[in-house]
Amino acid sequence: MSLYSRVRSYGAITALLVIPGAQVGALAEDKPTGELWEQTIAMEMTGMTMPATTMQLCVPPGKADEALSKPQGPGMGSNCSLQDAKREGNKFTAKFMCTGKQAVAGTVETVMEGDHVKGTMTLSMNGQQMTMKTDSHKVGTPCTPKMMPSVK
Numbered sequence: 163m164s165l166y167s168r169v170r171s172y173g174a175i176t177a178l179l180v181i182p183g184a185q186v187g188a189l190a191e192d193k194p195t196g197e198l199w200e201q202t203i204a205m206e207m208t209g210m211t212m213p214a215t216t217m218q219l220c221v222p223p224g225k226a227d228e229a230l231s232k233p234q235g236p237g238m239g240s241n242c243s244l245q246d247a248k249r250e251g252n253k254f255t256a257k258f259m260c261t262g263k264q265a266v267a268g269t270v271e272t273v274m275e276g277d278h279v280k281g282t283m284t285l286s287m288n289g290q291q292m293t294m295k296t297d298s299h300k301v302g303t304p305c306t307p308k309m310m311p312s313v314k
Contacts, residue, residue, distance in 0.1 A: 193306060194304030194305055194306050195222075195223075195304075195305075195306050195307070196220040196221055196222055196223060196304070196305045196306060196307050197220070197221055197222075197223050197226065197300060197301075197302070197303075197304065197305065198218055198219070198220055198300070198301040198302065198303040198304070198305040199218070199219045199220075199221055199226060199230070199298050199299065199300050199301060200216060200217070200218050200219075200298065200299055200301050201216065201217055201218075201219055201230070201296055201297070201298040202214050202215070202216045202296065202297045202298075203215050203216075203217075203294055203295070203296050204294070204295045204296075205292060205293070205294045205295075206292070206293055207290055207291060207292040207293070208290065208291060218301070218305075219298075220305035220306065220307035221307070226274070226277075226279065226298070226300065227252075227254070227272075227274045227279065230272060230274075230279045230281065230296070230298050231254040231270070231272040231274070231279070231281065232244065232254075232256070232270065241260055241261050241262045242258060242259065242260040242261075242266075243258065243259055243260075244256045244257070244258050245257045245258070245259065252273055252274045252275060253271070253272070253273050254270075254271070254272045254273075254274075255269070255270070255271045256269070256270050257269050257270075258270060264287065264288075265287065266285055266286070266287045267285065267286050268283060268284050268285030268286060269283070269284050269285075270282070270283045271283075272296075277299055277300035277302075278297075278298070278299045278300075279296070279297075279298040279299075280295075280296065280297055280298075281295065281296040281298075282294070282295050282296075283295075283296075
């Protein structure tokens with residue numbers, strides 16, 4: 163596969179899964195109702211590593227473990243489902259599958275220790291494998307998200 167095709171596939175995967183800020187983190191100017199977290203995401207796929215990206219996320223108070231454990235983003239809508247989701251102590255694991263034009267399948271694992279969450283997501287899309295690692299920590303500043311994540 164050419165480098166151009168890999169970058170294009172990588173961009174599609176990124177648009178589907180990497181932008182939790184679209185659901186979790188847009189800040190508004192209303193009364194603070196959330197907790198500010200900072201998340202760094204590093205991604206790699208066969209033959210390519212992308213520079214880590216850091217963003218700030220606003221999550222519901224006391225719900226960071228749930229909000230940061232599950233794959234979220236614009237592509238994680240009604241066409242996606244979690245299977246075999248398990249929480250054992252401070253560890254969350256699950257498989258996920260998204261159907262449709264950009265079908266994606268993968269696994270997610272996160273470990274929460276106090277105000278720190280580390281996660282690894284592996285996924286496959288169009289025959290390409292990708293690994294994303296997240297490292298999130300609570301900043302502690304109150305914030306107001308435009309959209310709270312759906313924490314179930």
